[in-house]
Every structure is written in structure tokens, then in C-alpha cells.
Amino acid sequence: MIVIRSDKEDAKGKVEKRKSRSFIPFIKLVLTFLVLFILIPIGITLLLHLPWYLSFIYPYGIIIGVILIITAVWTIYKGIKDLKLTYSASGYENEEELVTTGIYGYTRNPMYFGATILILGWFLVLPFTFILISSVLFLFLFYFTAKSEENQLSQKFGKKYLSYKRNVPLFIPYKKSYKK
Incomplete structure (x- = not known):
């Protein structure tokens, strides 16, 4: 017996399935963030009897912190934009090509680098x-x-990625851009 479903039913089933799956990873992400960013650091601060507030940084750190935050947001934005993601029914996808141009010619992980700068800038402001x-x-x-x-x-792109890896730093960008 062959059962034929209409495209509307199939699309509706995929949307419902994707909605039900997407909530659990979000909860895991929020819990990881809370534990890693708030509970563990507060626990370490209490355990080691460290001061809650480092006042000697306050008046000077705000300007530097704001500059770091702006730089971080730009770096993260540029990293996302240079990936050339396309949107499809299954979510965002890359064209299965190794991106080595733009900001990826200076650092292999611009979004992680930007996030680190963002957190350090936030520390200088607060x-x-x-x-x-x-x-x-x-x-x-x-x-x-x-x-x-x-x-x-390296498994996916092989020698092309290994060459890129030798010439471009992991996080902190160099002035020299990667050439294919």
C-alpha cells in the first residue's frame, strides 16, 4: 500500500519537528551560560575571598571597555558576514567551502576572538x-x-585547511592577510 502525503502536510510536519527540537538546545545553552558565566565565577570569588569590585579600574576602564565592545561587535558581525551563510528551510548553511578571505584571512576564529574581546570590554566597563x-x-x-x-x-578540507592553518593564527589577528 502506498500513501501519498501532500507537500503542505510534509512541510507542516517538518516545521513542527524543528520547533520541538530547537527548544532543548536553547535551554542547554542558557544553563551552560548561567553555570559558566555566573555561578562558577561567583563561587570562585566567594571561595577565594576576592573583592567583588575592582575599583582601581573603574574611571579609566570605561573608555577602553567601550572601544573593545564596539570592536568586538564589529569583529563578530564581520565573521558572520564573511561566512556567506545562506538561509534554507533547514536553517542557515554554508556553501561547503573553506572561507579564507575577509576577516578569516587574519584570524581563523574571529567570532571567538570577538566574544573574548567583548567580555574583556564588559569587565572594563563593569x-x-x-x-x-x-x-x-x-x-x-x-x-x-x-x-x-x-x-x-582538517578532516573535511584536508591539505587546503592545513595550509590555511599554518598561515593564519588561531585567535589574535596578524596584519598579514592569508593568500590562497
């Missing part, structure tokens, strides 16, 4: 000890995530 501790924790998280992604990219 110099609470737990923000400094969380920025260090996020730096470790970004490093290990980037290393994991590198393994996947």
Missing part, C-alpha cells in the same frame, strides 16, 4: 571580579571548542 574570572573561563571554552572544530575542518 569591573566585577566574577566577570574577570568568567572571561578567563570563556577563553578556555573558546580555545577547546576551536581545537575541536579544527579537527573536523
Whole structure:
């Protein structure tokens, strides 16, 4: 027996399925953020009896912090834009091509670099000890995530990625751009 479904029913089923799946990863992301960025740093601050507020940074750090935050937002935006993502029914996708131009010619992980700068800028604007501790924790998280992604990219793109990896730094950009 053959059952034929209409496209409307099939599309409706896919949308409902995607909606039900997308909520759980979001909850995991929020919980990870709360634990990593708030609970652990506050616990370390309390455990080590560190001061809550680093007042010696306050008047001077605001200007530098705002500059870092603006730079970070631009870096993250540029990293997302240079990926050349396209939207389809299944979500955002890349064209299955290794991106080595634009900001990716200066750093292999512009979004992680931008997020690190963003957190450090936030610390300079609001110099609470737990923000400094969380920025260090996020730096470790970004490093290990980037290393994991590198393994996947080297398997997927092979020698092309290894050549790119040798010429472009992991996080902190160089002045020299990567040439294919």
C-alpha cells in the first residue's frame, strides 16, 4: 500500500519537528551560560575571598571597555558576514567551502576572538571580579571548542585547511592577510 502525503502536510510536519527540537538546545545553552558565566565565577570569588569590585579600574576602564565592545561587535558581525551563510528551510548553511578571505584571512576564529574581546570590554566597563574570572573561563571554552572544530575542518578540507592553518593564527589577528 502506498500513501501519498501532500507537500503542505510534509512541510507542516517538518516545521513542527524543528520547533520541538530547537527548544532543548536553547535551554542547554542558557544553563551552560548561567553555570559558566555566573555561578562558577561567583563561587570562585566567594571561595577565594576576592573583592567583588575592582575599583582601581573603574574611571579609566570605561573608555577602553567601550572601544573593545564596539570592536568586538564589529569583529563578530564581520565573521558572520564573511561566512556567506545562506538561509534554507533547514536553517542557515554554508556553501561547503573553506572561507579564507575577509576577516578569516587574519584570524581563523574571529567570532571567538570577538566574544573574548567583548567580555574583556564588559569587565572594563563593569569591573566585577566574577566577570574577570568568567572571561578567563570563556577563553578556555573558546580555545577547546576551536581545537575541536579544527579537527573536523582538517578532516573535511584536508591539505587546503592545513595550509590555511599554518598561515593564519588561531585567535589574535596578524596584519598579514592569508593568500590562497
